[in-house]
Every structure is written in structure tokens, then in C-alpha cells.
Amino acid sequence: MTAYELLSMNALALKVMCDKSLNVSDIKYLDLYKEYTLMIKEGHKKTYIMQYLSDQYNISERMVYNVIEKLSSNVDL
Incomplete structure (x- = not known):
């Protein structure tokens, strides 16, 4: 498969990602977000969650908030 074929097969998704300022590298934060939503459902306070995830993923709390x-x-197609 060529780079052209890969890009053309995923053109719509990539265009939406580009419009929403999503990077392919954001995939590394999927587990962080999943853990965040689980902790919210369990009733943990956001301050605690942000601190915990910051320590867990070795990133700043500000970065956790940004992620x-x-x-x-919302992503509108």
C-alpha cells in the first residue's frame, strides 16, 4: 500500500481531524481519556482525577486538562 492509497482511503476522517486540530499522535491519550471517564462515573472529584492522571501518565495537569x-x-461530520 502506498502513502497515497492510505491517505485517500481515510480522507474524510483525516479532514475532520485536521479541521478539529486533532493529531494522529493524540491516539496515545485514548487510555487517559477512558480512565478519566471511568473515574468521573465513579464519582471522583476532578481535581483528584487531574492530579492522579498527571502522575500516572507523567504529564502536567494542564496537559491533562487540554487532552x-x-x-x-463534538465532531460534526
Whole structure:
């Protein structure tokens, strides 16, 4: 498969990602977001969650907030 074929097969999804400022590298945060939603459902306070995820994924709390905001945004096709 060529790079052209890969891009053309996924053109719609990639265009939406580009329009919403999503990067392919954001895939590394999927587990973080899943853990965040689980902790919210369990009733943990956001301050605790942000601190916990920051320690767990070795990123700043500000970055955790940014990731949560980005992955929580609605994507209209």
C-alpha cells in the first residue's frame, strides 16, 4: 500500500481531524481519556482525577486538562 492509497482511503476522517486540530499522535491519550471517564462515573472529584492522571501518565495537569477538553469536543461530520 502506498502513502497515497492510505491517505485517500481515510480522507474524510483525516479532514475532520485536521479541521478539529486533532493529531494522529493524540491516539496515545485514548487510555487517559477512558480512565478519566471511568473515574468521573465513579464519582471522583476532578481535581483528584487531574492530579492522579498527571502522575500516572507523567504529564502536567494542564496537559491533562487540554487532552480532556480536546477529546471531549463534538465532531460534526
